[in-house]
Amino acid sequence: MxxxxxxxxxxxxxxxxxxxxxxxxxxxxxxxxxxxxxxxxxxxxxxxxxxxxxCTLKEAFEKVNPSIGFNIELKFDDHIVYQQDYLIHVLKAVLHVVLEYAKDRPIIFSSFQPDAALLVKNLQTCYPVRFHFGI
Incomplete structure (x- = not known):
């Protein structure tokens, strides 16, 4: 309509x-x-x-000057309780693209979702992770 x-x-x-x-x-x-x-x-x-x-994350890595860093904010809905398996699936998909296409680009992960921040920290050791406290 x-x-x-x-x-x-x-x-x-x-x-x-x-x-x-x-x-x-x-x-x-x-x-x-x-x-x-x-x-x-x-x-x-x-x-x-x-x-x-x-664009996709892969396309952003391909099109943006490689000397420019990325803050990849892992956003999740505050009104949904996510199962750990789902979060791991999503984060592994993001990490796959980052590890394959980011090359030597400076990367930091950040999230307001505590489980996502902890999981992405545990799933990789290459990039720093910042947890943001919500108000």
Missing amino acids: QGTVYERRITELSLAEFLSYGPQREEGVAGKPLMRKTKDGKIVSWTVETDDSA
Whole structure:
């Protein structure tokens, strides 16, 4: 239905669905609009000064100057209790890309999710991990 906004968590999207939002790589192809919810609950268009198409972590490593470091923030929904097996699966997928494509780039992992921060620290020894305390 036109004008209706459907709220979905990013984790519910496949990669193809995620990449279908916002500006697209192919000229003349319109992506699905990005919307966001403000603190007071209003739904507004997601706009930025310069739009670019979304990319994968692998593509970011390939396209960004290798001397530039990355803070890879491991974001998880605060309203979901994640099983350890799920977190390990997600973190191993991220680590696979980092270990294969980051090369000698400076990397730090960070998260507000304590289990994710601890697991990523235990799953690798190459990169520092920072846990952020939420307020």
